[in-house]
Amino acid sequence: MKIKKGKLAAFFGFKSQNQEESTEQKSLPVTDKPIDFGEDIHTEQPAVIDSAIADSKATEPVAINSENLLEPSTEIEEKTVEVEEKATVADPLEVEATNTEFKMATPEPTMDYEHEEEHLIVNYSKEQLAVSEEKLEEFMRVCPGAYGVLISTVDGHELLYLVKRDIPVHKISTMNSSLLALGESIARESSQKLCQFVILENSDGRVVSLRINDILMLTCISSKDTNLGMLLSVGRNTAGDLMKILS
Amino acid sequence: MKQIKFIFTGPPGAGKTTAIATISEFPPVSTDVFSTDSLSKLKDTTTVAMDFGQITLENGQKIGLYGTPGQRRFKFMWDILIQGGLGLIVLIDNRRPEPFKDLAMYLDNFSEFIEKTDAVIGITCIDIKDTPTLDDYQDFLKERGQIYPSFAIDARNKDDVLFLLNTLLTCLETS
Numbered sequence: 001m002k003i004k005k006g007k008l009a010a011f012f013g014f015k016s017q018n019q020e021e022s023t024e025q026k027s028l029p030v031t032d033k034p035i036d037f038g039e040d041i042h043t044e045q046p047a048v049i050d051s052a053i054a055d056s057k058a059t060e061p062v063a064i065n066s067e068n069l070l071e072p073s074t075e076i077e078e079k080t081v082e083v084e085e086k087a088t089v090a091d092p093l094e095v096e097a098t099n100t101e102f103k104m105a106t107p108e109p110t111m112d113y114e115h116e117e118e119h120l121i122v123n124y125s126k127e128q129l130a131v132s133e134e135k136l137e138e139f140m141r142v143c144p145g146a147y148g149v150l151i152s153t154v155d156g157h158e159l160l161y162l163v164k165r166d167i168p169v170h171k172i173s174t175m176n177s178s179l180l181a182l183g184e185s186i187a188r189e190s191s192q193k194l195c196q197f198v199i200l201e202n203s204d205g206r207v208v209s210l211r212i213n214d215i216l217m218l219t220c221i222s223s224k225d226t227n228l229g230m231l232l233s234v235g236r237n238t239a240g241d242l243m244k245i246l247s
Numbered sequence: 248m249k250q251i252k253f254i255f256t257g258p259p260g261a262g263k264t265t266a267i268a269t270i271s272e273f274p275p276v277s278t279d280v281f282s283t284d285s286l287s288k289l290k291d292t293t294t295v296a297m298d299f300g301q302i303t304l305e306n307g308q309k310i311g312l313y314g315t316p317g318q319r320r321f322k323f324m325w326d327i328l329i330q331g332g333l334g335l336i337v338l339i340d341n342r343r344p345e346p347f348k349d350l351a352m353y354l355d356n357f358s359e360f361i362e363k364t365d366a367v368i369g370i371t372c373i374d375i376k377d378t379p380t381l382d383d384y385q386d387f388l389k390e391r392g393q394i395y396p397s398f399a400i401d402a403r404n405k406d407d408v409l410f411l412l413n414t415l416l417t418c419l420e421t422s
Contacts, residue, residue, distance in 0.1 A: 119284055119285045120283055120284055121283055121284060121285070121287055122283050153283040153284075154280040154281060154283070154295070155280050155281065155282055155283055155284065155293050155295050156295060156318075156320060156321070157283060157284060170320075171323075174320045174321060174323075175323060177280070177295045178278070178295050178296035178316070178321065178323075178324055179296075181278035181279075181280055181295045181296045182278055182296045182297075184278075185276055185277065185278050185296070189276060214281055215280075215281050215283050
């Protein structure tokens with residue numbers, strides 16, 4: 001069935017349909033050439049270190065030093081990703097080191113159709129990431145109940161994280177980006193200003209999300225061993241430090 | 248009177264947020280944030296949770312307009328947003344490298360919802376890239392054994408977007 005435009009017009013009368021519309025012409029991005037999201041472009045994965053995934057009962061964060069971070073065999077020297085038209089092809093990274101209990105994260109292999117724009121354009125140096133990682137470790141030390149802390153982009157890509165339990169970091173990054181955006185929208189609609197935290201208070205823990213800057217956010221996941229005030233305070237301080245480091 | 252809920256979906260940049268903003272009777276609720284991936288080559292921001300607008304029919308019937316994030320990593324939002332929905336509007340950007348794959352992906356992922364309700368398809372930017380044509384889309388749908396009304400639209404044009412809604416309402420009434 002192909003319905004030609006016009007045949008069904010005004011079948012159901014919209015209030016505005018019979019009026020002369022003063023359509024607000026919001027400009028859509030227009031390009032002269034076909035848009036290519038670069039399916040054939042594969043860049044290195046974000047610099048995410050998933051520590052202690054194997055040990056869900058760990059009580060202390062597994063230390064990840066810069067040596068681990070820059071392990072040559074993992075090909076993560078260029079952990080941060082800058083998309084270029086002729087980016088080099090890299091094998092999917094799934095490196096697991098014995099005894100060190102860290103591995104490079106890979107996007108969840110759930111895509112039956114790969115048109116995702118997964119290639120981050122944010123670009124941070126190894127030093128910035130190493131210092132940021134120290135801040136995450138510090139967060140975990142100061143908050144004994146914390147079992148996950150993630151730096152991710154506001155559109156849902158994980159950048160760097162430290163977790164003590166086997167949690168789906170990619171999903172959590174994505175879902176928290178939606179949650180934070182919704183929280184900020186609800187604040188706006190409620191005539192309130194800056195949304196500082198989005199807090200999930202659960203029976204056995206808390207998830208707190210907050211912005212680091214315009215493009216990055218921090219998610220803190222904790223059991224109830226750390227009280228909310230502490231979690232918010234340390235989370236805010238960590239986000240403030242990260243803002244300076246990742247500016 | 249219960250509000251009817253329609254869902255706009257489609258790939259990033261297809262015009263979902265724009266279409267809702269074009270016809271909504273109040274400034275739509277938006278959850279756009281900066282794009283930090285390849286999409287930023289096309290647009291600065293992307294929807295990460297939902298868009299929400301509303302339009303009222305002459306009989307007072309209100310239609311809630313919900314836009315999904317385009318990226319499949321936000322599928323959890325798709326599943327949330329379709330709850331209580333009565334119809335799906337799929338917008339496809341004709342400039343994309345493989346618009347048929349785009350279309351198939353959304354029809355597949357929303358298949359259960361569409362089976363219970365109905366769908367219409369709006370092809371955007373066909374004035375910028377004229378292939379595939381509307382006939383090609385119809386042939387593609389026919390091969391899949393699916394028949395949905397398909398139109399070339401400009402998401403910035405109120406009549407175009409209203410026409411999609413009209414068609415979807417008609418399909419729902421007659422099905």
